[in-house]
Amino acid sequence: MKPDLNKISKFLSYVLRHKPEAIGIQLNSEGWIGVEELITAAKKEGNNLSRALLDEVVFTNDKQRFAYSADGLSIRANQGHSVDIELALKPTTPPDTLYHGTATRFKVSIEQQGLIKKQRQYVHLSAIHETAISVGQRYGKPIVLSINSKQMHKDGHMFYLSKNGVWLTEFVQVNYINPEV
Numbered sequence: 001m002k003p004d005l006n007k008i009s010k011f012l013s014y015v016l017r018h019k020p021e022a023i024g025i026q027l028n029s030e031g032w033i034g035v036e037e038l039i040t041a042a043k044k045e046g047n048n049l050s051r052a053l054l055d056e057v058v059f060t061n062d063k064q065r066f067a068y069s070a071d072g073l074s075i076r077a078n079q080g081h082s083v084d085i086e087l088a089l090k091p092t093t094p095p096d097t098l099y100h101g102t103a104t105r106f107k108v109s110i111e112q113q114g115l116i117k118k119q120r121q122y123v124h125l126s127a128i129h130e131t132a133i134s135v136g137q138r139y140g141k142p143i144v145l146s147i148n149s150k151q152m153h154k155d156g157h158m159f160y161l162s163k164n165g166v167w168l169t170e171f172v173q174v175n176y177i178n179p180e181v
Helices: 005-018 035-044 051-060 104-113 129-137 149-154
Strands: 066-068 074-077 098-103 123-125 142-147 167-169 177-180
Touching: 005 035, 005 051, 005 066, 005 074, 035 051, 035 074, 051 066, 098 104, 098 123, 098 129, 104 142, 129 142, 149 167
Parallel strands: none
Antiparallel strands: 066 074, 098 142, 123 167, 142 177
């Protein structure tokens, strides 16, 4: 039986983004963990990981959620952490407009508070409208908000581009959010 790569990806997201302690590992300050240490800890908890399975998830996942270190000995999530790590991303000039996909049930809250990172380190944005639709669909009936990232950047807000193309920022105030597109 072929391994369920989606299930493995969800497990990796859980331990590399949110709860490394669930399998008894500790990420370094930049979110890295040794590949062998991860495999060993996962196996102790009943998750039959191997380097080959990790390779398949890292290299074939369309969202590119994970990356290996340059030497291939460590692995980490590219973004989306709720644990305190430093991704060592450099500020980057964003495109004029970015998009945020969410569910319609969050629209009123967003209109009042803006986009907040909640338990994550950053608000996630996309340069591609269709990607934002796809993200929004994960949470219910989707809406896509257009963000005036050009003006935000001019006003001194920092943007970062993760390795897998997700735009990150600390907060998006209401005045930078345009109605649904």
